[in-house]
Amino acid sequence: MSCDKTCEQHNGRRTFCRACIGAMTAASAAMVAYPVASFVTSQPSRIGEGKPLEIPLDQLVQGQARYEAYRGLQVIILATADGPHVFSASCPHLGCAVNWVSSDAQFHCPCHGAVFGSDGGVVSGPVNEPLKPIPFEVKDGKIIISV
Amino acid sequence: MRIVKTIFGWFDRRYNLTPLIEKNVTKKRVPKTLGWAACFGGLSLLIFLVQVFTGVLLLMYYKPDPANAWDSVTFIKSNVSMGWLVQRIHTVSANLMIVMVLMHMARIAYYKVYRSPRELHWVSGVVLLMLTLILAFTGYLLPWTQLSYWGAKVGTEIPSAIPVIGEDIVRWVRRGEAISGETLGFFFALHIWIIPATISAFMAMHFAMIRRTGISRPL
Numbered sequence: 001m002s003c004d005k006t007c008e009q010h011n012g013r014r015t016f017c018r019a020c021i022g023a024m025t026a027a028s029a030a031m032v033a034y035p036v037a038s039f040v041t042s043q044p045s046r047i048g049e050g051k052p053l054e055i056p057l058d059q060l061v062q063g064q065a066r067y068e069a070y071r072g073l074q075v076i077i078l079a080t081a082d083g084p085h086v087f088s089a090s091c092p093h094l095g096c097a098v099n100w101v102s103s104d105a106q107f108h109c110p111c112h113g114a115v116f117g118s119d120g121g122v123v124s125g126p127v128n129e130p131l132k133p134i135p136f137e138v139k140d141g142k143i144i145i146s147v
Numbered sequence: 148m149r150i151v152k153t154i155f156g157w158f159d160r161r162y163n164l165t166p167l168i169e170k171n172v173t174k175k176r177v178p179k180t181l182g183w184a185a186c187f188g189g190l191s192l193l194i195f196l197v198q199v200f201t202g203v204l205l206l207m208y209y210k211p212d213p214a215n216a217w218d219s220v221t222f223i224k225s226n227v228s229m230g231w232l233v234q235r236i237h238t239v240s241a242n243l244m245i246v247m248v249l250m251h252m253a254r255i256a257y258y259k260v261y262r263s264p265r266e267l268h269w270v271s272g273v274v275l276l277m278l279t280l281i282l283a284f285t286g287y288l289l290p291w292t293q294l295s296y297w298g299a300k301v302g303t304e305i306p307s308a309i310p311v312i313g314e315d316i317v318r319w320v321r322r323g324e325a326i327s328g329e330t331l332g333f334f335f336a337l338h339i340w341i342i343p344a345t346i347s348a349f350m351a352m353h354f355a356m357i358r359r360t361g362i363s364r365p366l
Binding site for chain 2: 018022034035036038039040041042073090092093094095096
């Protein structure tokens with residue numbers, strides 16, 4: 001079939017539109033593929049690396065609990081007569097954050113009334129596990145949590 | 148483009164796909180009077196597929212037990228690359244899916260499409276609505292936040308209004324007296340397998356019935 005000038009123009013337009021649609025399709029596919037690929041290849045072992053939490057010992061008040069955020073966890077640093085304790089603030093029952101009640105020297109969970117002693121052990125309530133202790137070390141007058 | 152044609156041609160020569168595609172997609176005839184409101188059913192399906200896809204992605208990092216559920220969702224949102232996006236698409240689309248299903252039903256009701264011979268389309272559609280709501284409700288508990296905990300508590304209390312067997316139903320749904328790790332595990336199983344499988348079966352029926360009777364033509 002012979003192709004006159006109009007036909008050539010028409011073909012040029014068609015090619016251009018096809019290229020545009022192709023480019024848009026490719027761009028859309030990339031917009032889906034990139035997040036999915038990066039989500040799937042995210043390496044859990046590398047996650048959680050970060051700066052250790054350092055609290056100078058002289059900032060702690062005996063009998064008081066200090067709440068700190070550490071790698072997505074809320075941790076409690078409790079200064080007692082026999083040294084500092086570090087716990088996860090999450091109640092082992094259903095995960096609510098426990099409150100330190102200094103007048104009773106106990107942790108109270110606001111959700112279902114679990115009570116923990118200053119060593120994290122269960123005193124009463126609907127729970128049979130103690131508060132999760134967080135390992136730490138004391139160095140140069142600082143508490144360092146790096147696990 | 149040429150490579151796509153070559154690959155498609157290879158399959159087409161063996162399985163004769165072109166007539167199938169023309170009949171069902173490219174040359175399928177639909178009533179001329181259909182407007183944009185006819186899209187809501189298809190959009191519901193599209194969002195369901197998005198939910199399946201993002202849900203499978205979330206499963207790679209989610210941990211369904213009370214000690215880890217909240218932490219793992221926080222982990223997805225803040226530590227996994229693009230996790231915030233996947234998690235949010237899954238949450239927002241859950242709401243959108245319900246909106247689309249309701250809009251679809253509103254159109255069907257308004258145009259009286261549910262009349263003979265399409266009564267069972269409507270019945271299977273109502274089942275699909277229920278399943279969609281259960282899917283949303285069970286998914287709501289999984290992040291194990293205060294909102295989801297109390298949401299599940301209030302939601303599972305509803306059957307207690309049923310006389311005689313109400314309390315037993317509540318206990319059965321909660322897998323015990325209160326919302327606990329058992330409830331979480333049960334809701335997880337419902338949310339990722341049981342309800343999606345059931346909803347897929349009902350969708351297949353729903354679509355097969357529509358294919359059989361054809362799309363309703365406005366009078």
